[in-house]
Amino acid sequence: MGGRRFGAIFWVALAMLAVAGAARAEDNIWAALVLATNEHPAKAAPKEIAPYVRGLRPVFGFNTFYLLGEKTQNLREGVGAWIVPSKVVFLKVRCLDRDATSYTVQLDLFVRKKLVVTSKVKLARGAPLYIRGPAWGKGRLVFILEVR
Amino acid sequence: MDSGELANEADLLARSRTGETTAFDQLITLHRDRVYMVAYHILRNHEEALDVAQDTFVRAWRSLARFDGTSSLRSWLTRIATNASIDVVRRRQSHPQTEFDAVPGMAIDAASRTTPSQPAKPSESLDRAEIRTRFEQALGTLSDDHRAVIVLKEIEDLSYQEIADTVGCSLGTVMSRLFYARKKLQDQLRDLYEQL
Amino acid sequence: MNNFEERYTAWLDGALDENERERFEAGLPDCEAARAEATEWAKLRGLLRETLVPAPMPHADFLNSQVLAAIHREEPKTESAREVVGRGWFSAGRLAWAGAFLLAVAAALSFVLVPRNGGAPTESQFISQVVDARSSDPKLGAYAFAAPGGKGAVLWVTDAGYIPANERIK
Numbered sequence: 001m002g003g004r005r006f007g008a009i010f011w012v013a014l015a016m017l018a019v020a021g022a023a024r025a026e027d028n029i030w031a032a033l034v035l036a037t038n039e040h041p042a043k044a045a046p047k048e049i050a051p052y053v054r055g056l057r058p059v060f061g062f063n064t065f066y067l068l069g070e071k072t073q074n075l076r077e078g079v080g081a082w083i084v085p086s087k088v089v090f091l092k093v094r095c096l097d098r099d100a101t102s103y104t105v106q107l108d109l110f111v112r113k114k115l116v117v118t119s120k121v122k123l124a125r126g127a128p129l130y131i132r133g134p135a136w137g138k139g140r141l142v143f144i145l146e147v148r
Numbered sequence: 149m150d151s152g153e154l155a156n157e158a159d160l161l162a163r164s165r166t167g168e169t170t171a172f173d174q175l176i177t178l179h180r181d182r183v184y185m186v187a188y189h190i191l192r193n194h195e196e197a198l199d200v201a202q203d204t205f206v207r208a209w210r211s212l213a214r215f216d217g218t219s220s221l222r223s224w225l226t227r228i229a230t231n232a233s234i235d236v237v238r239r240r241q242s243h244p245q246t247e248f249d250a251v252p253g254m255a256i257d258a259a260s261r262t263t264p265s266q267p268a269k270p271s272e273s274l275d276r277a278e279i280r281t282r283f284e285q286a287l288g289t290l291s292d293d294h295r296a297v298i299v300l301k302e303i304e305d306l307s308y309q310e311i312a313d314t315v316g317c318s319l320g321t322v323m324s325r326l327f328y329a330r331k332k333l334q335d336q337l338r339d340l341y342e343q344l
Numbered sequence: 345m346n347n348f349e350e351r352y353t354a355w356l357d358g359a360l361d362e363n364e365r366e367r368f369e370a371g372l373p374d375c376e377a378a379r380a381e382a383t384e385w386a387k388l389r390g391l392l393r394e395t396l397v398p399a400p401m402p403h404a405d406f407l408n409s410q411v412l413a414a415i416h417r418e419e420p421k422t423e424s425a426r427e428v429v430g431r432g433w434f435s436a437g438r439l440a441w442a443g444a445f446l447l448a449v450a451a452a453l454s455f456v457l458v459p460r461n462g463g464a465p466t467e468s469q470f471i472s473q474v475v476d477a478r479s480s481d482p483k484l485g486a487y488a489f490a491a492p493g494g495k496g497a498v499l500w501v502t503d504a505g506y507i508p509a510n511e512r513i514k
Binding site: 054111123 | 479
Binding site: 169173185189302324326327328341 | 345346347349350352353354356359381384385387388389391392393395396401402403404407408410411412414415416418
């Protein structure tokens with residue numbers, strides 16, 4: 001009797017693992033708020049955003065990038081996350097759906113409490129989304145979102 | 149609210165109680181305008197009213213388990229908003245402000261408490277926006293205590309006892325304040341309703 | 345009710361019973377004038393209620409976001425740690441034993457089977473896409489295009505605003 005139960009538990013464990021593996025090792029969305037500026041000479045980007053410079057530079061036309069804040073959030077469906085919440089600029093990310101290849105999220109960008117844009121986006125792993133935010137001084141605020 | 153809306157609200161409330169924030173998000177949307185309005189009419193300050201509205205819903209979330217349904221959700225939220233607004237008023241009284249941040253376009257002169265409002269010319273027709281402005285100005289001439297009871301009685305339609313419980317005074321005090329607040333509003337707005 | 349003001353208020357609101365109302369009106373120096381004033385007040389009250397209906401509050405969606413952010417900041421992080429109460433065959437002891445065994449097996453197999461990700465994103469053949477984007481402000485525009493490299497996407501918001509350099513973001 002004990003052996004049969006042991007066996008049942010073992011096979012249940014294996015089945016659970018198969019399901020967990022399929023549901024993916026990473027369940028997180030990483031988001032960062034970046035200040036993009038031009039400086040002479042250009043400064044190296046912090047290691048957290050260094051992989052994204054090759055995307056940021058040609059799109060936004062700046063040569064120096066500072067990391068103002070970042071957040072990693074486990075986004076289950078329906079639960080929202082707030083990136084760098086402040087009264088000045090504020091990005092709300094809410095997971096609507098997910099499938100085998102991507103998350104569908106709703107993004108609400110607020111600037112000075114005003115909803116500037118709302119967007120539905122499909123985020124695939126390793127394929128970042130860059131959001132052009134408001135200008136700040138001589139630079140520009142940019143949000144980066146990525147599934148990891 | 150009609151029965152369909154009430155049923156929807158009941159469902160959202162039940163789901164909120166289980167911790168479902170998306171349901172609570174919808175409850176906020178249903179009630180935020182009224183909560184803000186109550187706070188704004190008592191406080192006469194847009195930023196403070198927004199802070200009170202936010203505080204009201206956070207307090208409501210914390211107390212959902214204690215809401216027993218003997219009053220409507222709207223009344224319950226109104227009470228929380230009123231209490232939060234009165235807290236702000238009391239803080240103001242112990243730390244008087246020198247500036248008063250009004251909604252743009254609606255300048256409120258602190259001296260207007262003793263200065264009669266300008267009566268409109270009888271020949272002018274009054275549109276809705278003008279009437280609203282006159283009411284807002286007249287409410288602004290009342291003291292905080294008088295304005296609170298007027299808002300709760302005339303706009304929120306609470307009973308004397310509910311008002312007394314909300315503002316924390318006796319029944320007699322509520323009725324006396326209503327008497328004087330109504331008299332003052334009538335004096336301020338006599339020309340308005342005489343044209344109607 | 346102790347004084348005239350309280351009785352007058354109740355009379356105006358129709359909160360006196362018939363006997364009380366008759367006694368009150370009998371004591372008024374000019375009942376007709378008082379009734380006229382009551383009619384005026386009823387008119388004014390009607391106008392007040394009609395006029396001061398809730399107007400849509402400014403920055404309404406921001407309020408929702410701020411409230412929910414405050415709620416989430418306060419909540420204890422136990423949502424993913426719900427205990428499953430065992431029933432039937434699974435007594436507490438057996439459940440603990442079974443759980444420990446499952447954990448050991450899962451840890452061993454995941455180490456072998458599940459790929460480890462470092463801080464850098466892993467490659468994927470799938471792309472990110474902006475499905476739709478809209479703004480309620482006609483002066484603002486939002487459009488999307490592919491990021492360099494082909495997998496990422498850019499949500500380009502025009503005229504998202506300007507923040508002076510000396511203003512703090514956080």
